Amino acid sequence: MFIEPRVGNGRGLPRRGWIEVIVGSMFSGKTEELIRRLNRAKIARQHVEIFKPGLDTRYHAEDVVSHNANSIRSTPVTFPNEMLLPASSCDVVGIDEAQFFDDSLVDVCNQLADHGVRVIVAGLDMDYLGKPFGPMPALLAVAEYVTKVHAVCVRCGDIASYSFRKIASAEQVLLGETDSYEARCRHCFLEGQHGKSEAQAAAAAVAHLKH
Numbered sequence: 609m610f611i612e613p614r615v616g617n618g619r620g621l622p623r624r625g626w627i628e629v630i631v632g633s634m635f636s637g638k639t640e641e642l643i644r645r646l647n648r649a650k651i652a653r654q655h656v657e658i659f660k661p662g663l664d665t666r667y668h669a670e671d672v673v674s675h676n677a678n679s680i681r682s683t684p685v686t687f688p689n690e691m692l693l694p695a696s697s698c699d700v701v702g703i704d705e706a707q708f709f710d711d712s713l714v715d716v717c718n719q720l721a722d723h724g725v726r727v728i729v730a731g732l733d734m735d736y737l738g739k740p741f742g743p744m745p746a747l748l749a750v751a752e753y754v755t756k757v758h759a760v761c762v763r764c765g766d767i768a769s770y771s772f773r774k775i776a777s778a779e780q781v782l783l784g785e786t787d788s789y790e791a792r793c794r795h796c797f798l799e800g801q802h803g804k805s806e807a808q809a810a811a812a813a814v815a816h817l818k819h
């Protein structure tokens with residue numbers, strides 16, 4: 609569990625900001641960890657705001673909702689710079705599903721932290737192909753604190769860090785489709801990917817024979 613080295617700045621001292629990043633695959637508990645940190649700040653009467661990309665409308669337009677239904681109200685934004693004004697007066701800013709934002713998110717997080725805001729960012733580190741996702745790699749580089757959380761592989765029970773897509777689609781963003789994914793370890797992820805390409809080759813061969 610992540611224990612903050614410092615959470616306040618002492619009474620009367622200038623605020624000091626920093627960036628925390630929480631990454632992992634689907635079903636790894638990223639959002640739960642984000643909510644845990646934000647709730648504790650709220651209990652301490654710190655001013656907390658939460659943002660998420662406008663396109664993530666899986667459950668509620670206005671809530672960061674984790675899969676265990678602990679939720680905190682949040683504001684959907686389309687572009688990262690929309691956060692600057694409302695976030696500038698906050699002690700703590702949470703950003704969920706950060707992988708869906710563009711690269712300007714890195715600058716926005718840096719600006720907020722430079723101005724004394726504690727910024728906590730949660731997102732998928734890899735897409736369904738196992739490739740780094742959107743602005744996440746750059747955020748990991750500039751963050752003071754990085755937490756990688758893991759799921760459990762549904763096939764073998766090992767530690768899982770991949771989000772395996774069970775259906776055929778080449779889109780990077782598939783929203784509201786958690787049923788279409790499962791958490792897998794490296795070994796089972798690779799096996800699944802090989803199985804998919806073999807199935808595709810077989811389907812192509814069948815289509816070729818029909819013509």
Ligand SMILES: [Zn+2]
Nearest residue numbers: 761764793796
């Ligand atoms: Zn496995």
